[in-house]
Amino acid sequence: MEKIKLGISSCLLGENVRYDGGHKLDRFLKNTLGEYVEYVSVCPEVECRLGVPRESMHLEGDPDSLCLITTRTRQDMTQRMVKWAQRRVIKLEKDALCGFIFKSDSPNSGMERVKIYNKNKKPIKKGVGIFAGIFMAHFPLLPVEDERRLHDPVMRDNFIERIFALKRWREILKKKETRGNLVDFHTKHKLLILAHSPRHYQMMGKLIAGQKSISLQELNRQYQTLFLESLDLKTTPKKNTNVLQHMMGYFKEQLSIGEKKELLEVINHYRLGYIPLVVPVTLISHYVHKYDQPYLRGQVYLNPHPLELQLRNHV
Ligand code: SF4
Numbered sequence: 156m157e158k159i160k161l162g163i164s165s166c167l168l169g170e171n172v173r174y175d176g177g178h179k180l181d182r183f184l185k186n187t188l189g190e191y192v193e194y195v196s197v198c199p200e201v202e203c204r205l206g207v208p209r210e211s212m213h214l215e216g217d218p219d220s221l222c223l224i225t226t227r228t229r230q231d232m233t234q235r236m237v238k239w240a241q242r243r244v245i246k247l248e249k250d251a252l253c254g255f256i257f258k259s260d261s262p263n264s265g266m267e268r269v270k271i272y273n274k275n276k277k278p279i280k281k282g283v284g285i286f287a288g289i290f291m292a293h294f295p296l297l298p299v300e301d302e303r304r305l306h307d308p309v310m311r312d313n314f315i316e317r318i319f320a321l322k323r324w325r326e327i328l329k330k331k332e333t334r335g336n337l338v339d340f341h342t343k344h345k346l347l348i349l350a351h352s353p354r355h356y357q358m359m360g361k362l363i364a365g366q367k368s369i370s371l372q373e374l375n376r377q378y379q380t381l382f383l384e385s386l387d388l389k390t391t392p393k394k395n396t397n398v399l400q401h402m403m404g405y406f407k408e409q410l411s412i413g414e415k416k417e418l419l420e421v422i423n424h425y426r427l428g429y430i431p432l433v434v435p436v437t438l439i440s441h442y443v444h445k446y447d448q449p450y451l452r453g454q455v456y457l458n459p460h461p462l463e464l465q466l467r468n469h470v
Pocket residue numbers: 164165166167172173174197198199200201258261263264
C-alpha cells in the first residue's frame with residue numbers, strides 16, 4: 156500500500172508559521188505516525204499571505220456567522236480567509252487525502268470549541284475555525300481530528316483505524332471495479348464494521364445481498380457512505396466483546412475446555428477494563444494461525460493498523 160496522505164496544520168509539524176514565529180510540534184504526529192503517512196501541510200494564515208510574525212486574530216460574532224478579527228488593529232480578515240479557503244479545498248481534492256489533523260483552538264484551523272469573543276470580551280467555546288469549517292463542509296465524510304483529541308487513546312485508535320480503512324477502500328476503487336472486489340472487501344471488513352456499529356453491519360449486509368438490483372457505481376457510492384459512517388462511530392468494550400465472542404465461536408470444535416475457559420476469562424477481563432484489547436486479540440490470532448481458520452485469517456479486525464503504533468494497548 157502507498158503511504159496514506161493526510162492533511163495537517165503546518166505548526167504541528169514544527170514549522171515556524173505561528174503568529175509569533177513559533178511552532179506547536181507534536182512529536183507523535185511528526186515522528187511516529189509520520190512513518191506511515193505522507194503529510195500535506197497547510198497553514199491558512201501563511202498561505203493567505205499574512206506573513207510571519209503577524210498580528211494575532213480571533214473569532215467574533217455568533218457561531219452561525221463568525222468574523223475573523225485581528226486583535227490589536229481590529230482588521231476584518233473574514234472575507235480574505237473565506238475566499239482563500241474555498242479555493243484551497245478545491246485544490247486539496249487532487250491530493251486524495253484520507254483525513255486531516257487540525258491544530259486545536261486556532262481561529263482558522265480549530266475544528267471545534269474555538270473561542271468566540273462577544274462585545275463584553277468574554278469568550279464562549281463554540282466556534283469552528285474558518286478554514287476547518289470550510290474543509291469539513293467540503294469533505295463531510297473524511298476523518299478529521301485535532302492534536303489535542305488525539306492525545307486520548309480511544310480517539311487516536313479510532314482516527315488511525317479510519318484513515319487506514321479509507322486508504323484500503325481507495326486502493327480497491329483504483330482496481331478494476333467489479334462486484335467481486337467489493338464483496339471481497341466487505342467480507343474482510345465485516346468484523347471491523349461490527350465492532351463499530353452493529354446497525355451498519357446489518358444495513359451493509361443487506362446492501363451487498365441485494366446488490367444485483369443496482370448499478371455498480373451506485374452500489375460503490377452507497378457502500379462508501381455506510382462504510383465511512385460506520386467507522387465514525389466509536390468502538391466500545393461491549394461492542395468489541397461481542398466481536399471477540401463471535402470469533403471464539405469459530406473454534407468450538409478445536410479448543411479444549413481449558414482453552415475455552417482461558418479465552419473467555421481473557422475476554423471478560425478485557426470487558427471489565429483490566430487488560431487492553433491487544434491481549435484477547437493476540438490470543439485469538441494465535442488460534443487463527445494454529446488452526447488455520449481462513450475466514451478469520453482474512454479479517455482486518457485482527458490487524459487494522461501497524462502493531463508498532465500500539466493503539467490497542469490502553470485500558
Ligand atoms: S494553527 Fe493553523 S493558522 Fe495557526 S499557525 Fe498553525 S497551521 Fe497556521
